[in-house]
Amino acid sequence: MGSQGQSKEFLDLIKSIGEARSKAEEDRIVLREIETLKRRINDADIPKRKMKEYIIRLLYVEMLGHDASFGYIHAVKMTHHDALLLKRTGYDNHDLIILIVNTIQKDLASDNYLVVCAALNAVCRLINEETIPAVLPRVVELLSHAKDAVRKKAVMALHRFYQKSPSSVSHLLSNFRKRLSDNDPGVMGASLCPLFDLVSDDADSYKDLVVSFVSILKQVAERRLPKTYDYHQMPAPFIQIKLLKILALLGSGDKQASGHMYTVLGDIIKRGDSVSNIGNAVLYECICCVASIFPNPKLLEAAADVIAKFLKSDSHNLKYMGIDALGRLIKLSPHIAEQHQLAVIDCLEDPDDSLKRKTFELLYKMTKSSNVEVIVDRMIDYMISISDDHYKTYIASRCVELAEQFAPSNHWFIQTMNKVFEHAGDLVNVKVAHNLTRLIAEGFGEDDDAADTQLRSSAVESYLQIIGEPKLPSVFLQVICWVLGEYGTADGKYSASYISGKLCDIAEAYSNDENVKAYAISALMKIYAFEVVARRKVDILPECQYLIEELLASHSTDLQQRAYELQVLIGLDAQAVETIMPRDASCEDIEVDKNLSFLNGYVQQSLEKGAQPYIPEDVRTGMGNMNNFRSQDHQESLQHGLRFEAYEIPKPPMQPKVTPDSFASSAVINPVPEASSSREIHHISSVGSTSELKLQLDGVQKKWGNSTYSSAASSAPALNFSSQKPKNGTTAVNSKVRDSYDSRKTPVEISPEKQKLAASLFGGSTKPEKRSSTSHKVPKSNASAATNAPDIMTFYAETTASGGNSIPVSGNNVNLLSELSNAAVKANSGNTTVTPLPQSSKGSNAKDSLQKDALVRQMGVNPSSQNPNLFRDLLG
C-alpha cells in the first residue's frame, strides 16, 4: 500500500510532522507548509494530479487544526473536474456551498451512480437550509434509483434535510415509510434513522407501524437478513438496536402497542449473547425498551437478570451499562436495587471516574429522605476531590436539588449548602445563591415561624464560623453578608458591634470584590438601622468608620451611593429609619412609583419659580449615563441598547475625520425606542431567511473564513445541559421484600464500612450478601422465570389474542419477508463463511509487511522509543 501518487514532498511533510517532538515544532512545520501551499496553489496551470495533492495537503493541514480557508475556493474548482477521486477530494471541504450547488445538481443527475453517491455525501455534509430547495427534487427522485447505495444515501440526505428544516420536507415524510419495505436491507436500515426522529416527535401518527416494526425485528432476530449484515455472529445488530429504540418510543405508555412487543423482546433477551460486546449492546437496548414500554412483569424479571449479569461482570464497560440500566428499571421495580447494593457500592468506590459518575447518577435517582444525607455527603466529597469544572458544576447543582427536595433538617440543609458553596461557589448558578437566600428568608413553606427563626439562627451561626476560612467564593460571601445583615442580630445572640465587625472583616479581606463590598455595606446599613429602630445607641466601630470613609471616596458610584445612604440613615430619627428599613421585611413586596408622581407638586412649584423644564434624555445628548447608582430601574438601563439605524451623516462643522468609535461614544448615546429596534432585528433576520437562493454577494466575503459558523457552533454544545432526568421522588422500599431477601443471606467477610454504607443507602440493616451463592439463590423468582419460559409464551399469546390483533408474522410485510429470505438464500449460496478477525492474516501478508518496511526505511521513520508501537497492527 503505502504511498500512491503523493509526491516525495508530501511524504516528507507527514514524516517531519510525525517526528516533531513538540506541538510548537509541529505548528512551525505546518505554518511553513501553509505558506508553500498558498504560493503554489495560486499558480496557473497546475496539473490536476498536483492540484489533488494540494487539496489533500490542505485537508491534512486543516485536520491538524490550522486554518486552510484560503484553499476552499480551489476545492470548489476541483469539484468541477470529472474524475471521481478528484471530486471526492474537492467535496471534502465545506463553506462556499452556494458556489457548488450547481455542480451538485449536475452530479445528482449523473448516469454514473458513484458520482451520484459522492454528490449525496456532499449534500449530507454541506447543504444548509437555504440550499435545500435547490437539490430537494433530485434527491426525492433518487429515492427510487436502481442502485441500493444511491437509495440509501438519498434517504440519509432527506433525513438530514428533516433535521435541518423539518418544514422543507414535511410533505415528503411518507417516503420514509415506503423505504421501510425496501428490498435492500441497507436502505431499510437507513430509513430507521429518520423514522426514529419522526416517531420521537409524534409517536401517535406512527402507531400503525408497530406491527411492521415488530415483524421486521422478529425476522432480523431470526436471521432472515443476508449474512453480510451479521456482525460477530449477531444478526444485523445495528438494525436490531435501531428497531428497539423505535419500539421503546412507540410502546411508551401504550398498553396495546406494548402488547405486540412482549413476545419478540422476550425472545431476544432469552436468545441474547452475553459474551460479545455487540450482544450486550443489544441486551442493553432491550432493557431500555422494557423499561420504557408498558411494564410487563416477566420481561422486567428477565431484564433484571441481565442487569445482574452485567453488574457481576469483571468488565468495567458492562458494570457501567448495568448501573445505567439499573437506573432505568428502578422506577418500575424499586426493589431490584437491593439485590445489587454491594455491587453498586463497589462501583461507587471504583477508581474509574466514569463508573463513579454513572453510579452517582443512579443514586440521584434513588434518593429519598431516608438516604439523602449519605448520598449528598458522598457527592460533595467527590465534588471536592475533582478538578473538572464542568462536572463539578453539574454535581453541585444535583446536590443543591436533592438537598432542597429531601432535606431532613434545617441544620443539615444549611451545612450542606455551605459545603457546596465553599467548594464550588464560583461554579454554581447565581440562581442557586438567590434560591438559598430566598429560602432562608421565606422559610420552608410551612407556617411555622419558630422553625423559620431556628433556620435563620443556624444559618447565622454557621456563617459566622465559616467566614474565617480563606478564599471563599464571591457568590457565597454575598449570601453570607445578606443573611448576617438581615438576621445577624435578630435572635439577640450576637451584638450589633460583633456582627458589624465581622462584616467589616469580610469587606477588608475581599477588598477587590466590589459586589461583596456592596453587600457588606448594605448589611451594615441594616444592622445599624435595626439598632436605631430598637432605640439602642449606635456606636460605630472604628474599622467600620474607616470602611465607610473609604467607600465614600470609592471609584464605584454604586459603593459611594451605598456609603452615603448609610451615613445619612444613621443620622435620622427612629421613626424615619423604621419606614426606610423595616425589620424582617425582605419578603414584602415593594411598590415602586416609576412615574415619580409624588414629586409632581415639587416640580410644579419649581417651574413656577422659573426653573428650566425637564429635557427628556433622548433630547439631551452627550450627558453621560446617570442611572448607574442602583440597578433597580431596569426600564432605564434597557433603553441603552445598541442602536440599529444608520449614523447620521456628519455635519459640516464637525471634524471631517471622526472615527466611528469616538462618534458613537460622544454623540450618539440617545437611546433607541425598544419597539423599533426589535422590529429592525426581525426585519434583518427575515431578510436572511427568505432570500433562499439569491446569491448574497455581500455575505460571501465572510463565508470564506471560518468565522461564519462560529455563531452556530457556540450554541451547539449547550444543547444538552437543560435536559434533566425525570425526578424520582418516592422510591418506597418494600420492606417485605427486603426481609425475605435478608433472611436468605449468609455472612461472608465484607468490610464493616461497606455494610454500613449499604445500610444507609438502601435503608435497613443489611447483612452482607453472599455473592457466590446469589446467582442461584437470590433470584429465586428469576430461576422460575427461566423454567417458565413456555408460560411466557402462552401469556404473550393470550394477550395478543385478547387484544384482537393477529400475531404479526405475516401481515402486510409478506413482501419484505420473502425478499429478505431470498436475499439470505442468495447470500448463503455465495459466501457463508463467517470471517473471523483477520489477525491470522498477518502472517500471510508478509509481502505487504515487507513493502511497508521498505517504505519506512525509505522514509527514515524508525520505531523510536517514542513510538515503539508504530508497526504493530491495530488489531493486534
Added chain:
Amino acid sequence: NNNSFWLQIHFVLLISRQGKVRLTKWYSPYSQKERSKVIRELSGVIISRAPKLCNFVEWRGFKVVYKRYASLYFCICNDQEDNELETLAIIHHYVETLDRYFGSVCELDLIFNFHKAYFILDEILLAGAMQETSKRTTLRLIGAQEDLVEAAKEEASSLSNIIAQATK
C-alpha cells in the same frame, strides 16, 4: 427536543498515543478554534486513562466512547443517552473495515492514506448516523470508486500519449 435525534454522532477523532491527530470528522458545527480545544482537552483525558477502565468518558455533558487499537485511540463523541456499547461496536466495525481494506491495517496506513480512511468512514457514517452496517457493501463501494479513478487515470494517460504521439 433536539437531543432526541437518532444517534447523533458529534465527531470522530483518531489520536495517537502521543496525542497526535490522525483523523478528525465533525458532524456538528465546531469552529476551528473549538476543534483544537476539543482535541487538546479530550486527548489529555483519554490518553491518561488507565487500561481496564471502562471505555466511556463523560465530557462536557456529552459521552465520548473510545477504544485503543495498538498505538491509536479511536474516539466517537455522542449524546449522553446513546447506547455506549453500540458506539463501541461502531468503532470496532470501522476498524475491521479498515483492516480488511488495507490488509492488517497499522497506524502508518492511516498516516499516509488518511484520505482513504476518510472515504471509508464516509461510507459507514453519514450525517452523524450509521448508514451502512455491512462491511462487504462498504468495501464494494470503495472498490468501485477506485476502479473508476483507475479507469479515468488510464484514459487520461492514453489520451496524453496519443497527443504526445501526434505532436511529435
